[in-house]
Amino acid sequence: MLKLLAQAADAYERALNPRLRDGLGTDLRPAHYAVFRYLAPGGSRVTALAEAAGMTQQSMGELVTHLEKCGYVRRMPDPADGRARLVVTTAAGQDAVALAGHHIQRIEQTIAAELGTESLTAVRDALARLPAVLADHADTRSGEGDG
Helix, strand or coil: CHHHHHHHHHHHHHHHHHHHHHHHCCCCCHHHHHHHHHCCCCCECHHHHHHHHCCCHHHHHHHHHHHHHHCCEEEEEECCEEEEEEEEECHHHHHHHHHHHHHHHHHHHHHHHHHCHHHHHHHHHHHHHHHHHHHHHHHHHHCCCCC
8 A cells, every 4th residue: 555655646746746847947846845745834943844754854954945045935033942943935935835736726626537526535534544543553553562
């Protein structure tokens, strides 16, 4: 199943990427999607983005720096801790997210036309439940062998 999930995610990004390139140019690559995917509405620290994306802080920092040079994000002082910095979207970044959202809707319309709306809803609902199911599984497995 993991292979199927990865193939579906790859196909989704392959459908999305050319549309974003047409609208935004070649500055964004699929690797940059991780920044936007995990960026909280009020901003996020690079450490939190890296952890959520499962990558090193250095790698995430490089992605953020590239997006900052392109004008999609900026770093600002974290109001909760003046020593830390938050990554936040700029107006151009918000426009890019809106454009991606538009194209994602169109991709999902294509999927719904092929699978049917009910099937798409069932797939979406099942995928939404997976993190909790797998977290519960990890919690029960971590107790094995204790005793």
